[in-house]
Amino acid sequence: MNVFKIWVRWRPLNPSEAEKGEIQREYGQHHNNPQSCISITSPLQAKALSTRGKHWKSGFSFDGIIEYDDNNHLVFNRVVAPIIPQVLEGKSCNFFAYGHSGSGKSHTMIGYDFEHANEFGLCLAAAQQLSAVLKDINMEDSNYQFGIGLRVFELRKNIAFDLLNERNECFVREGSDGRVYIRGETEMLENGKVRVRPIATKACWSFEELHQELQKGLKHRKTATSTMHDQSSRTHAVIELEIITKDLLDARDQVVERQSELVPVGKHATDVYIEEQSRAIVQTEEGKFVPNPDYQVDQARVDAAEAKKAEFESRVKEADEHESGVFATTAQTHRCIGGKLVFVDLAGAEFLFSTTGSALKQTPQEKQEGRQINTDLLALKEVIRARSSKKSRIPYRSSPLTMVLREHFEASTDTHSAMILTVSPEANQYNATTNTLKYGDLVGLANGHKQ
Numbered sequence: 001m002n003v004f005k006i007w008v009r010w011r012p013l014n015p016s017e018a019e020k021g022e023i024q025r026e027y028g029q030h031h032n033n034p035q036s037c038i039s040i041t042s043p044l045q046a047k048a049l050s051t052r053g054k055h056w057k058s059g060f061s062f063d064g065i066i067e068y069d070d071n072n073h074l075v076f077n078r079v080v081a082p083i084i085p086q087v088l089e090g091k092s093c094n095f096f097a098y099g100h101s102g103s104g105k106s107h108t109m110i111g112y113d114f115e116h117a118n119e120f121g122l123c124l125a126a127a128q129q130l131s132a133v134l135k136d137i138n139m140e141d142s143n144y145q146f147g148i149g150l151r152v153f154e155l156r157k158n159i160a161f162d163l164l165n166e167r168n169e170c171f172v173r174e175g176s177d178g179r180v181y182i183r184g185e186t187e188m189l190e191n192g193k194v195r196v197r198p199i200a201t202k203a204c205w206s207f208e209e210l211h212q213e214l215q216k217g218l219k220h221r222k223t224a225t226s227t228m229h230d231q232s233s234r235t236h237a238v239i240e241l242e243i244i245t246k247d248l249l250d251a252r253d254q255v256v257e258r259q260s261e262l263v264p265v266g267k268h269a270t271d272v273y274i275e276e277q278s279r280a281i282v283q284t285e286e287g288k289f290v291p292n293p294d295y296q297v298d299q300a301r302v303d304a305a306e307a308k309k310a311e312f313e314s315r316v317k318e319a320d321e322h323e324s325g326v327f328a329t330t331a332q333t334h335r336c337i338g339g340k341l342v343f344v345d346l347a348g349a350e351f352l353f354s355t356t357g358s359a360l361k362q363t364p365q366e367k368q369e370g371r372q373i374n375t376d377l378l379a380l381k382e383v384i385r386a387r388s389s390k391k392s393r394i395p396y397r398s399s400p401l402t403m404v405l406r407e408h409f410e411a412s413t414d415t416h417s418a419m420i421l422t423v424s425p426e427a428n429q430y431n432a433t434t435n436t437l438k439y440g441d442l443v444g445l446a447n448g449h450k451q
């Protein structure tokens with residue numbers, strides 16, 4: 001039972017926008033249908049000719065509407081708090097903020113006020129609530145120490161910038177096991193080991209620690225401006241909170257360590273095999289490859305290298321099994337282990353639709369990034385729609401964003417997730433606001449909501 005809820009959040013007009021007029025909006029409900037429809041009309045005094053007197057009406061797609069004077073605490077209580085019990089059962093829940101640049105995505109998801117709990121972004125408010133519950137569990141059972149594993153990264157194309165590790169570049173890749181990994185550059189270590197670190201997880205054992213780590217990480221968000229808007233709207237920011245224990249993190253580190261040891265041994269085995277095979281073949285004057293009469297493959301050497309590789313592979317397997325064992329043992333008494341909340345502050349939706357219909361002034365690099373963002377946002381819509389309509393094939397591989405989110409989507413098949421559409425009531429933003437609502441309307445209608 002996956003229910004993907006669609007919320008609309010209006011942001012307040014700022015003083016300089018007030019004179020431009022406000023989009024008029026009405027909400028409707030259908031008997032027997034908990035969802036609302038929205039109709040919006042641009043006022044006649046709107047300055048932009050292209051928006052004057054326009055009107056648009058949605059289907060019954062929206063699960064809730066959050067008004068411009070509602071604070072972040074209210075959003076948390078309505079959208080995230082009802083889902084926390086599922087996370088404490090070890091489930092995964094995902095939240096997305098979708099909207100144009102400046103419409104309030106970061107205000108909602110991450111927040112700008114780290115002092116006043118009423119204005120904490122959703123991720124911080126959720127961390128606060130989870131931390132309070134975990135503190136109680138830790139006091140009741142001293143055999144375990146539960147905390148929150150925090151991961152924060154920005155995704156641009158297939159590169160994830162690790163905000164908890166100095167904006168280190170990590171790459172999104174699909175492994176031979178079909179799983180998607182986000183890993184940093186290959187590091188050559190002194191003893192011939194090769195390490196490929198996964199994206200950093202900061203273990204936070206108290207809310208105060210998490211609060212500090214998140215703030216430190218967010219300082220690494222790019223803030224330089226482009227010709228169009230802040231860089232922040234050109235990347236997807238992903239914040240993951242996972243319920244962990246120290247034993248679980250140690251077990252995961254062991255897996256990375258064992259994998260690092262396997263890399264040079266595996267490479268050596270491949271090198272030995274290629275060397276032996278190439279010595280055993282010679283090229284004739286006519287250019288044909290034939291067996292070398294003067295060389296016999298040293299099969300014992302090949303077998304020894306393969307045996308060593310198999311030994312190191314089995315060490316990786318053991319470490320993997322140990323990790324699964326730690327998880328399973330903990331879950332027997334505390335089902336919360338592995339519970340996850342994922343918050344995604346999506347890149348600005350203006351890349352998907354031009355707000356005025358006119359060509360945007362962009363550098364070639366921005367155009368290329370814009371195309372990638374379009375691909376990501378369309379792919380996300382298709383993934384949510386395919387899941388809602390229970391399609392057998394979900395197009396996760398259509399974009400790096402959906403590849404990264406795949407594990408979270410797959411872990412949340414029986415939980416609630418939500419998208420918050422952030423919209424501006426400013427008359428001149430009418431086209432942008434309509435486009436955001438249209439996107440949400442399509443997702444909501446695919447959820448089985450009525451037209």
Ligand SMILES: Nc1ncnc2c1ncn2[C@@H]1O[C@H](COP(=O)(O)OP(=O)(O)OP(=O)(O)O)[C@@H](O)[C@H]1O
Pocket residue numbers: 010011012068099100101102103104105106107108112229230232233347348422
């Ligand atoms: N609901 C709200 N209440 C009060 N202020 C808001 C609200 N929504 C947005 N704002 C303010 O509007 C400004 C723009 O919001 P924000 O940075 O969250 O937009 P954004 O959609 O994340 O933009 P970008 O995609 O460019 O990063 C900020 O100063 C923010 O504090």
